[in-house]
Amino acid sequence: MTTVAQYNFAYLDEQTKRMIRRAILKAVAVPGYQVPFSSREMPMPYGWGTGGVQVTASIIGPSDVLKVIDQGADDTTNAVSIRAFFAKVAQVETTTRTAEATIIQTRHRIPEKPLGKGQILVYQVPIPEPLRYLEPRETETRKMHALEEYGLMHVKLYEDIARHGRIATTFAYPVKVEGRYVMDPSPTPKFDNPKMHMSAALQLFGAGREHRIYAVPPHTEVVSLDFEDHPFTIQHFPEPCALCGAREVYLDEVILDDHGGHMFVCSDTDHCEDRRAAGHVGPLGVAQKAAE
């Protein structure tokens, strides 16, 4: 019988982890600056979070507790497989509870529960360059970052207002970090942008295909770009979560039947479960239980 292949702790070899940690340290030292790193092939395709996985792999230790979320949910394919990956190659404890996790790897959302000191949020980033669609040349965008030439970013917001009457960018909404670098907060909804501002948690961003790592250290200023007469606003939902009744949270629309039936539920599944356990019930919450 052949033996099962032995992996180094957290899959990556120690030299690679050191290389990535050096990139992370530089990224933390220069908030919002995209640090190039030598991204590795991971046992999953690009677009599945190889950047985030590499960052997580190089900072995780045996005592860490890992939570992985995908679009706010703990039970979607991406979240389940990455959690299983680290449970296998690092034998770490995993959780779905935001408060218990020391490392949270995320795609598209920041948990509703405010993060605390000692927690690290790792983002999976598809396109780290906020200026990419405005200026395709990488040599030019790097120069623009270096010289702080960010007028072009406002051209995009101008176009939004000219076309839609308001800033219609709802995700990957550009932010300025600590008054210096303009950064793409990965495809999180702009609803989450204010949570990045002065967060007590360390926020790390890994883009595997694009070979970039950037970071927002704890208690760092993160300001969403806007115009004086068109200030930044976040999304507001007219109704509360159908299951837990929460307001002022980010909601997903769920189709219930083929006759136009739908409901809005918390995108953050852990937050929703917590609230229901604490006795909060939304308009459809009871009906949901009766159906089961």
Next chain:
Amino acid sequence: MTTEQPLLRVSNLAKYYGSRLGCADVSFELWPGEVLAIVGESGSGKTTLLNSLSATLEPSAGETLYRMRDGQWRNIYDLSEAERRFLVRTDWGFVHQNPADGLRMTVSAGANVGERLMAVGDRHYGNIRATALDWLGRVEIAADRIDDQPRSFSGGMRQRLQIARNLVTGPRLVFMDEPTGGLDVSVQARLLDLLRGLVGELGLAAIVVTHDLAVARLLSHRMMVMKDGHVIEAGLTDRVLDDPREPYTQLLVSSILQV
């Protein structure tokens, strides 16, 4: 030309591509409000000279001094890259022959005009839009085209939009590379008329590269004739065109087709 100091002072400028000559021994002064035409046949070094002057192509020798807004004389190639880029997008303009090189074809006309304003820190949408509208009016583009992309514009409109985009920050010096190239005669005439009006009204200094002597005659106060990388004749436009001294200039002037 009320100021007593020139705006640009060029001495012994030369550009070699390896051992091949681009242009050499070019010296001149440009005064505020003055339009200088550089004429000559293809390959005579006109564009090389223009690029060397406009901080896009570092010359091999010589110096290009520019009087900054604070009155200081600076060699444009001694400026830091940040200063140079700032100068280029505020105090200077560059009108390309092909409007697609100078415009962002995928953003609206309004944003094209507003980009320079946003680059220097304007953050009020209403003001930016009002300025853009004003400038579109000045270059005779209808106000209802402000949200259209330049892709949907005709060649003449694109060229006018490019001019508006360059002039919105109130530059003191504008470089133009064959601004009327590729346009038909009637559109050319309109564009020249517009340019002449704007240059006079704003007191712009301009350096216009052209092979079209009619453009030089209409727009410029002075002209330089180039051949094989050297300036062979320079002087007031009317003097050079009416009384050319060099055999080559005489040939050039006499080769204009008469209809």
